[in-house]
Amino acid sequence: MRAFAEIWERVVSLVHGARTDREMNEEFRLHLEMETKKHIDAGMSLRDAQREARLRFGSVDRVAEEVRDARGVRPLEDLWRDLRLATRALRKRPGYAAAFVVTLGLGIGANTAMFSVIDGVLLTPLPHWGSDQLVYLRHAAPLVGVDNALFSVPEIVELRDRTTLLDEVAELSTMTFTVLGLDEPRLVRSGIVTGNYFDVMGLRPELGRTFTAGDDGATATPVMLLGYDFWGQVFGFDSTVVGRTFQMNGRSVEVVGVLTPAPPYPERTDIFVNMASSPHHLAATMTDDWTHRMTEVFARLPPDTPLGTVAWLPKSPRSQRPCGAGIRKPTTRTRATISPSPGCRTSSPVAPAPRCGFFLAPAPSCCSSPAPTWPTSR
Amino acid sequence: MTAGRTDLLQGTLELLVLRTLALEPMHGWGLAQRIETMSGQVFEIQQGTLYPALQRMKRKGWVRSEWRQTENNRRARYYAITATGRRQLEKEREQWARTAAGVAGVLEWKGGPA
Incomplete structure (x- = not known):
């Protein structure tokens, strides 16, 4: 008082x-x-x-x-x-005053920018549900000095068949396609995904539906899911776009839905399509070549799997085949270690895996002679 | 005004002002005259120093001030002691007595080496 x-x-x-x-x-x-x-x-x-x-x-x-x-x-x-x-x-002293103002302005601006990043990366929650079980897979080929390789489809098939560690394994690869039927022909960055991709990623549709197992396979109807930003930019958030058909790769591809807003990861894509929309993904190069590594792999762990779990992928019968000759299978044994990778707990568009990295570290290759071949497809 | 004198007054000025105002409310000049008279002209206080001291004491709630007419019909700010001021005066008076007794005891020491 x-x-x-x-x-x-x-x-x-x-x-x-x-x-x-x-x-x-x-x-x-x-x-x-x-x-x-x-x-x-x-x-x-x-x-x-x-x-x-x-x-x-x-x-x-x-x-x-x-x-x-x-x-x-x-x-x-x-x-x-x-x-x-x-x-x-x-x-x-206007010069001094200007320096003073600029210094203050830059300082305040830099701090504001930093807070925006922290807010986006650490504070705003991700749209992915159950991200605790979501893992992002890469594997290493130390013999050729590659420690972060994508997967080829035969490797993924093997991974899916032979490990009990992962509940669901989903694939994503990206290509740019020309889409006809819009106001003008347009180059569109497309993510080609398996039917389980959005379930594994834990992403819901904003409109319509996402993909299901029924969209897998060469004979499925070609379907397209619009990214939220692309939907806004090209269609002005028009909900009647669902059900429309566009021409792509010489096929008619139907829009079945719009994805909820989500950070573009691991690459920015405008739309998603199923395998049946992409001739490349149906070709033998893609489906049979062990070294054609252009696919990103996401997976779901069974609940309560502790980080640091080590799984041994068993020796594949196919690995008995001689190396070389076009189709190669260099690994005899792949050790999978679940480990948190740096920066994986982040949630921003610039961040790596939403939750943690699943790293497949191969044991010594069978192809010790004539040459250990672990080339990447990129 | 030497530093030495200022220090001497700093400690005692408030006591002197409180004691003087305890007689009756008065304005700054009157206060200065009274202190000089009552001290037998020993203290030649720099009269200006009274005003900051009065302001400080006002903030401490020891004195209050109001504008009144002087005998010559001039407007002047009169200072009066408050109840808190009187309590403070008693406290400082006792303290002064102790100090004086202590100093006197030392000065008038009649015994041998302590």
Whole structure:
């Protein structure tokens, strides 16, 4: 209460500063007049009396300053005076002022940008549900110095068939296709995915449906799912787009839905299509070549799988085949270790795997001779 | 005004002001005259220093001030002691007495080496 009263008094003193000073000066003048009169009465000349009075009083300016100090309004008054002084000084030196403003602006801007990133990466939740079980797979080929390779379809088939560690294995590869039937022919970055891709990623449709197992296989109807941003940019969020058909790769591809807004990962794609929409994905190069590694693999772990679990993928009968000759199967044994990879807990578009990396580290290859071949397809 | 004298007054000025105001409310000049008279002209106080001291004491709640007419029909700020001020005066008076007694005891030491 007392502190409040004191603050109030200071504010009042500041607001009424001029009046308070005027009263103070009046008080001092009266004092000096009375002191002067006293000396005149004692027989001094007016001049001497005035001088004596001033001498006994001391410097009026200094006393006034000390009274203001004692009033406790100095900090606020000083602040105001400093501000005015700073403004004047800055106006006198525009170059310095500009440097000052730019420095402050950059500092504030940089911090704002940093907060935006932290907000996007750490604070805003991902749209992926059950991301605890979501893993992103890569494998390494140390013999040829590649430690982060994509997968070929035969490798994925093997992975799917022979490990019990993963509940669901989904595929994504990206290509750019020309889409006809829009306002103009348009190059569209497309993600070619398996029917289980969105279930594994934990992503829901904004409109219509995502893909299912029924969309897999060469004989399935070609279907397309629009990315949310692409839907907005090209169709202006028009919901009647679902059911329309566009020409792509010489086929009619039907729009079955729009994906919920999600960070583009691992690559930015405008739309998603099933395998049946992409001739390349139906060709033998893609389906049979062990070294044609252009597919990203996401998978779901059974619930409560601890990180650090090590799984041994058993020796494949097909690996008995001789190496080389077009179709190669270099691994005899693949060790899979579930480990958190750096930066994997992030949720921004720039981040790697949404939750954690699943890293397949191959044991020594069967192809120790003539050449250990682990080339990547890229 | 030497530093030495200022220090001497710093400690005692408030006591002197409180004691003087305990007589009756008065304005700054009157206060200065009274202190000089009552001290037998020993203290030649720099009269200006009274005002910051009064302001400090006002903030501590020991004195209050108001504008009144002087005998000569001039407007003057009169200072009066408050109840808190009187309690403070008693406290400082006791303290002063102890200090004085201590100093006197040392000065008038009649015994041998302590």
